[in-house]
Amino acid sequence: MPHGDFHPVLFVIVAVWVLVCGLGVVAFRNIVHSAMAMVLCFLGVAAAYVLLAAGLLAVIQILIYVGAISVVVLFAIMLTEQHHAPLGFFFNRQAIFALPLAVAMFVVLTVVLVTSKMLPNGSQAHNVSLAAIASGLFNGYVFPFELVSFVLLAAMIGAIVLARREDQP
Amino acid sequence: MHTIIALIPLLPLAGFVATLLLGNGPLKRRPELISLVAVTGSWVLSMIVVAHVFGAHTKTIDFNLFTWVSAGSFHVQWGYLVDSLAAVMLIVVSTIGMLVHYYSIGYMRGDGGYYRFFAYLNLFMFAMFTLILANNYLLVFLGWEGVGLCSYLLISFWFQKKSASQAGKKAFLVNRVGDWGFTLGLFLMFTTFGSLQFGKVFAAVPHVSPGLVTWISLLLFVGAVGKSAQFPLHVWLPDAMEGPTPVSALIHAATMVNAGVYIIARSYPLVSHSHTAMLVVMCVGTFTAIYAACIALTQNDIKKVIAYSTISSLGFMFMALGAGAWVAAIFYLFAHGFFKGLLFLGSGSVIHSMSGEQDMRRMGGLRKKLPITFWTMLIGALANVGLFPFAGFWAKDEILGGDFAAHYYVIWAIGIITAFVTALFMFRLMFLTFWGESRASAEVQDHIHESPRVMTVPLVILAVPAAVLGLVIGLPPDTGWLHTFLQPVFFGVENEHFAWAGSGGALMAVSLVVVVLGISTAYVAYLRRPEVPARAAARVPWAYEASYHKFYMDEVYDAAVIRPVMGFAMWLWTFVDVKVIDGAVNGLAWVWGAFGRALRPLQTGRAQSYAFGVFGGLFVLIIVIRYVWGA
Amino acid sequence: MSPVDWYLTLAVGLFCIGAYGVLARRNVILIVMSLELMLNAVNIALAAFADFIPGAAGRGTFFVLFIITLAAAEVTVGLAIIVANYRNRRSVQADEFSEMKG
Numbered sequence: 001m002p003h004g005d006f007h008p009v010l011f012v013i014v015a016v017w018v019l020v021c022g023l024g025v026v027a028f029r030n031i032v033h034s035a036m037a038m039v040l041c042f043l044g045v046a047a048a049y050v051l052l053a054a055g056l057l058a059v060i061q062i063l064i065y066v067g068a069i070s071v072v073v074l075f076a077i078m079l080t081e082q083h084h085a086p087l088g089f090f091f092n093r094q095a096i097f098a099l100p101l102a103v104a105m106f107v108v109l110t111v112v113l114v115t116s117k118m119l120p121n122g123s124q125a126h127n128v129s130l131a132a133i134a135s136g137l138f139n140g141y142v143f144p145f146e147l148v149s150f151v152l153l154a155a156m157i158g159a160i161v162l163a164r165r166e167d168q169p
Numbered sequence: 170m171h172t173i174i175a176l177i178p179l180l181p182l183a184g185f186v187a188t189l190l191l192g193n194g195p196l197k198r199r200p201e202l203i204s205l206v207a208v209t210g211s212w213v214l215s216m217i218v219v220a221h222v223f224g225a226h227t228k229t230i231d232f233n234l235f236t237w238v239s240a241g242s243f244h245v246q247w248g249y250l251v252d253s254l255a256a257v258m259l260i261v262v263s264t265i266g267m268l269v270h271y272y273s274i275g276y277m278r279g280d281g282g283y284y285r286f287f288a289y290l291n292l293f294m295f296a297m298f299t300l301i302l303a304n305n306y307l308l309v310f311l312g313w314e315g316v317g318l319c320s321y322l323l324i325s326f327w328f329q330k331k332s333a334s335q336a337g338k339k340a341f342l343v344n345r346v347g348d349w350g351f352t353l354g355l356f357l358m359f360t361t362f363g364s365l366q367f368g369k370v371f372a373a374v375p376h377v378s379p380g381l382v383t384w385i386s387l388l389l390f391v392g393a394v395g396k397s398a399q400f401p402l403h404v405w406l407p408d409a410m411e412g413p414t415p416v417s418a419l420i421h422a423a424t425m426v427n428a429g430v431y432i433i434a435r436s437y438p439l440v441s442h443s444h445t446a447m448l449v450v451m452c453v454g455t456f457t458a459i460y461a462a463c464i465a466l467t468q469n470d471i472k473k474v475i476a477y478s479t480i481s482s483l484g485f486m487f488m489a490l491g492a493g494a495w496v497a498a499i500f501y502l503f504a505h506g507f508f509k510g511l512l513f514l515g516s517g518s519v520i521h522s523m524s525g526e527q528d529m530r531r532m533g534g535l536r537k538k539l540p541i542t543f544w545t546m547l548i549g550a551l552a553n554v555g556l557f558p559f560a561g562f563w564a565k566d567e568i569l570g571g572d573f574a575a576h577y578y579v580i581w582a583i584g585i586i587t588a589f590v591t592a593l594f595m596f597r598l599m600f601l602t603f604w605g606e607s608r609a610s611a612e613v614q615d616h617i618h619e620s621p622r623v624m625t626v627p628l629v630i631l632a633v634p635a636a637v638l639g640l641v642i643g644l645p646p647d648t649g650w651l652h653t654f655l656q657p658v659f660f661g662v663e664n665e666h667f668a669w670a671g672s673g674g675a676l677m678a679v680s681l682v683v684v685v686l687g688i689s690t691a692y693v694a695y696l697r698r699p700e701v702p703a704r705a706a707a708r709v710p711w712a713y714e715a716s717y718h719k720f721y722m723d724e725v726y727d728a729a730v731i732r733p734v735m736g737f738a739m740w741l742w743t744f745v746d747v748k749v750i751d752g753a754v755n756g757l758a759w760v761w762g763a764f765g766r767a768l769r770p771l772q773t774g775r776a777q778s779y780a781f782g783v784f785g786g787l788f789v790l791i792i793v794i795r796y797v798w799g800a
Numbered sequence: 801m802s803p804v805d806w807y808l809t810l811a812v813g814l815f816c817i818g819a820y821g822v823l824a825r826r827n828v829i830l831i832v833m834s835l836e837l838m839l840n841a842v843n844i845a846l847a848a849f850a851d852f853i854p855g856a857a858g859r860g861t862f863f864v865l866f867i868i869t870l871a872a873a874e875v876t877v878g879l880a881i882i883v884a885n886y887r888n889r890r891s892v893q894a895d896e897f898s899e900m901k902g
Contacts, residue, residue: 006803006806006852011803011806011807015810018810018814018844019810019813019814019817022813022837023817025817025821025830025833025834025837026817026818026820026821026824026825026830026834026837031829031830034830034833035833038833038836038837041837041840042840045840045843045844048807048844048847049844049847052807052847052848052850052851053851054847054851056861056865057843057847057861057864057865057868060868061843061868064868064872065836065840065868065871065872069836069872069875072875072876072879073829073833073875073879075879076879076882079883079886080829080882080883080886081890081892095823095824097823098781098819098823099820099824101781101784101785101788101819101823102816102817102819102820102823103816104788105784105788105816105819106812106813106816108788108791108792109791109812109815109816110809110813112791112795113805114801114805114809119805119853126850126851126852126853126854126857127850127851127857127861128850128857128858128861132858133858133861133862133865136858137862137865141862144866148866148869148870151870151873152869152872152873154873155874155876155877156876158877158880159876159877159879159880160880162877162880162881162884163883163884165887773898774897774898775894775895775897775898776894776897777822777826777894780822784819784822784823
């Protein structure tokens with residue numbers, strides 16, 4: 001199987017994996033179950049990256065999303081008291097409106113994107129190599145790269161300030 | 170000469186302004202001085218003008234002072250026309266006006282609004298002079314409205330008294346109805362003739378369709394009906410007696426009410442072309458004459474009797490105009506001004522001496538105590554009923570003769586009957602007031618005294634023309650001095666030549682007999698056998714009641730006009746104003762409030778709902794952009 | 801349907817699932833998790849473009865990199881806010897944060 005080309009069977013497996021886990025995130029009543037589903041979903045997305053010949057992205061996905069973000073989320077869950085979400089699949093009045101809207105949005109977006117004339121029909125893989133990414137990051141995209149590091153810094157400081165107890169220095 | 174003519178109305182106008190400004194201040198002690206000077210000055214100037222007009226040939230002076238209105242194709246001048254007709258009117262207006270001013274010094278002495286009274290009198294003189302001297306219909310209308318205004322001001326002079334202020338309003342409103350007709354006539358006249366100037370209009374009459382001429386004449390006549398208190402717009406005149414007696418004498422006997430007669434006479438070239446209009450004028454006048462005479466028979470207020478007598482006399486004048494006896498009408502107007510003014514001023518003297526009593530049932534026996542008043546009023550009464558050789562006889566007889574000559578026999582018959590009734594009620598007045606035993610209270614009787622000289626002198630002055638005017642200017646009938654004088658104005662009027670023997674003399678005899686009959690009937694009924702009137706009234710109570718209640722005209726107006734209008738006003742208030750207009754405004758406010766109430770739940774304060782809105786909007790946007798815009 | 805279309809369908813599906821979660825669930829932490837799902841969906845789409853569309857070869861990858869980074873920062877700060885809020889109100893139910901009502 002050529003690297004990055006489209007392989008229907010694998011794609012279907014990964015797609016089902018991702019979507020089912022996504023549904024799990026929004027459907028479970030216990031938030032920890034949702035968090036677990038989220039982790040699995042992230043892993044599925046990493047698999048999708050692999051299928052798309054974006055190895056770097058897959059690794060970074062696992063490192064950051066599965067490794068860091070999921071942990072932060074779990075910590076937040078731990079720090080806040082959780083009430084068991086009430087009844088069945090429809091949790092509140094909003095769900096009655098949100099579900100149709102989400103489904104409709106799905107249908108419309110799919111139709112719009114699939115029938116649009118803008119995207120070419122290629123099935124050839126074109127994704128770039130790691131070396132190209134590295135060089136791009138330090139040459140063409142150095143400016144956003146540096147900015148993002150500032151943002152991270154700010155986020156870190158902000159998070160620390162926000163989460164501090166009042167009586168601590 | 171032009172300056173003199175222009176000054177005649179101007180002097181009283183200046184007098185009005187000056188009296189108003191200075192009357193309560195520097196001239197507080199004798200505020201009447203300015204107005205007296207003004208009105209005397211006007212009289213002098215009027216006499217000069219009259220003398221000028223009837224010197225050598227009777228001239229006509231027509232000139233413009235300045236352009237009054239200039240709007241597009243509508244131009245109206247402020248100008249004066251003085252011909253024989255205007256000269257006759259000048260004599261009446263200026264003389265009686267001046268005498269009333271002097272009389273008022275005595276009558277209004279001690280009144281709180283003394284200076285205001287003289288100011289209003291002067292304003293009235295200005296308006297009246299403008300009316301009779303104007304050379305176009307619009308300026309006439311200015312004077313017309315002006316006298317109406319002054320009438321209102323003077324009738325409700327004692328405005329603290331509710332009945333007085335209401336009488337003033339009534340006069341003004343009823344006059345307004347007439348003015349409405351007059352205004353429509355002016356509009357029609359302008360669209361037909363393109364001008365309101367006398368000369369231009371009269372010259373163009375033969376070239377205009379007779380229908381239009383009739384309409385214009387009838388509309389002008391509507392105005393005359395209002396101003397001259399003819400049926401059915403007569404209801405204001407008796408109520409106008411609420412005003413001081415000099416006002417009644419001046420305005421409601423001698424000058425303002427003549428305005429209607431004057432305007433029809435002035436419109437001779439116009440009205441005489443329309444047989445229909447003439448007929449209407451005559452019938453209205455005739456009916457009014459007998460109608461008012463019948464009412465006067467049962468009234469107890471001395472001034473009301475004279476008021477109804479005025480209405481009746483004016484009816485006679487219109488009867489004459491309509492029958493084609495133009496000069497006779499003016500003759501009667503001339504004489505009537507003097508003797509009716511005399512009667513009013515005399516009654517004022519009576520009231521003054523009776524300490525304000527106006528009810529004849531409480532008078533009596535004043536003959537000896539008020540000699541000057543008695544004799545002058547007697548002359549006035551004899552002139553009014555038309556006994557030979559007083560002024561009224563010649564004038565009235567000429568009118569009746571004119572009716573007969575024009576083959577209006579029914580009209581003539583009604584006229585004769587009216588003459589009888591007139592004699593009856595007039596001498597009822599005289600006998601009740603001056604003869605017999607005094608029926609007044611003892612306190613009033615003590616105060617009875619002859620009036621001061623300022624009041625009695627005008628009476629005497631007026632008695633002279635009342636007595637001899639007919640002889641001087643009316644003889645011989647149909648060809649006397651007045652006829653020659655007015656010939657240029659009423660050109661083309663055919664007058665039958667009067668014959669002393671034959672039909673002319675016979676008619677004269679008939680009317681004389683009728684008048685004497687009336688006087689003697691009154692003598693018998695009210696002096697010899699006073700129980701007769703009461704018994705007669707008991708025999709026909711419906712007739713008596715109808716006459717006493719003025720044939721219920723006021724009630725008719727109340728039911729037909731006032732109630733519906735008031736009802737309409739109430740409906741407008743409770744329905745249209747409260748429900749519709751307020752409802753609309755409040756409803757609009759409610760709608761906005763409803764919008765607010767409906768939209769408020771959208772603001773839940775929860776970010777999730779807002780996110781919902783964003784997402785939903787995005788959804789709609791995608792559809793719109795992709796499928797509606799075709800992007 | 802070309803390969804791009806398939807991946808796009810997957811991305812849209814995940815996106816809508818995440819949207820439902822944002823709109824319908826009341827626990828704010830769960831809302832943040834659904835938000836992550838949406839971001840991931842977008843990443844998938846971008847990576848698909850990078851792979852199958854010639855003009856977007858490298859750029860798609862970079863875009864995804866930055867999104868991942870910023871998503872991490874955002875989640876951190878967001879959850880810190882939630883925890884701080886929890887300390888004051890003792891609640892993580894989205895319904896109860898409605899001071900901006902009216």
